[in-house]
Amino acid sequence: MIRLFKHYIPHAVLLLGLLDFALLVVASEMAWQLRAAQIGMEPGPVSGRWLSLVGIAGVVWLAMIAVGVYGPYALRSLRFAGARLLVAISLGIIALATIDWILPGQTFWRSTLLYAMGLAIFVLVADRLLLNSFLGSSAFRRRVMVLGAGDRAQRLRRLGDRPESGFAIVSYIAMGEPERTVEEAIPREAIHDLGRFVENLGVSEVVLALQERRNSLPLQDLLRIKTKGVHVNDFSSFLERETGRVDLDTVNPSWLIFSDGFSSSRMFSGVVKRLFDIVASLTLLILTAPIIALFAVLVKLDSAGPAFFRQRRVGLFGQDFELVKLRSMRVDAEKDGAKWAETNDTRITRIGRLIRKVRIDELPQTWSVLKGEMSFVGPRPEVPQFVDQLQDQIPFYQERHMVKPGITGWAQINFPYGASTQDSRKKLEYDLYYAKNYTPFLDLVILLQTLRVILWPEGAR
Structure with a gap:
């Protein structure tokens, strides 16, 4: 890659x-x-x-x-x-x-x-x-060797077997794990010179996939491989690169601290991002004002209640702000408190179903972008009630609030609409990837890819 x-x-x-x-x-x-x-x-x-x-x-x-x-x-x-x-x-x-x-x-x-x-x-x-x-042939797939033969090695096997995968695993080396999942793994003691073995197989990258690393890191082997000019990667970093998300099942605070990301160059990127948000939100508000006004009238005619929906959401550094959208649900939709949207949700009105599919209900949020409470790109802002629940159930959930929430984001273009704690966990993995690797280039990719989500709204609810 x-x-x-x-x-x-x-x-x-x-x-x-x-x-x-x-x-x-x-x-x-x-x-x-x-x-x-x-x-x-x-x-x-x-x-x-x-x-x-x-x-x-x-x-x-x-x-x-x-x-x-x-x-x-x-x-x-x-x-x-x-x-x-x-x-x-x-x-x-x-x-x-x-x-x-x-x-x-x-x-x-x-x-x-x-x-x-x-x-x-x-x-x-x-x-x-x-x-x-x-x-799509093996000529463009990196040749990877896996150090480990347990559950993590098995996960890499499943990832490498996907047709769209960019790597091929050429060998598994069992490092003395008590439970071996990959049966064809070669015992480490059966290889006299691991460095030469790596060279003979034409390996370009070695991934450390040990379940337990305390006092068991094969430092001499890793040093020998590294000095042969072969890239050595840990399991979590390899998954992040190959999947575009941070795997919550394997990361820990020390990995987040010492891995590449959250760089100081963000000050310049933040200025570029804010200038873009101001210019783009002003332009979009001017161009879409007639569309917003038209659908506001249609929302009023379709069902009783206000044309716009206002709700408190959690923004940057956990601060609340008021989100404004075109109303797509009945006015009594949350009379018993906020809850996840569902497939074929009966609370959604006829016009609401249309504006949700083509994302027109999101257009008034550009006002929040202009005010600086949101950005065009970032994690979706959640309801405070959900945030309180999810922070207790999902590790590192509060880290998503270290960047401004957005109208679209890395999670939105890579994962369908989430309506459960498990879905929120999966979306958090994409949000953490964005927060960790943010650049204006990634924002551009997300903004362009948002068109795909609008044209083929598989996950819209």
């Missing part, structure tokens, strides 16, 4: 993304040449329009990222990738046509974009037909 601004990207996905971008530039140039020939115009040198070519490719490429073209199924399902490509290219061309209408230029015309759309679909689908099996 490549680490880009503290966020890991699989080699195969990065290579495919860069190749796609180059092909989009080529498709844009071919579209220009085709349109110029059609109207009998001299196309002129490429140097005079390279910026437009890159701009067109960039807009379509961002749309591809947003709808999940490079998600976990991108390398194993051509049908899945093809459907997302069609949506992404269509959205990208619509966005480009809108930009051309607002800021008309003299190099690219909207009629050229139609050719670019067809050519882009052709080259990107052809690209995947040729490379799909190659990018």
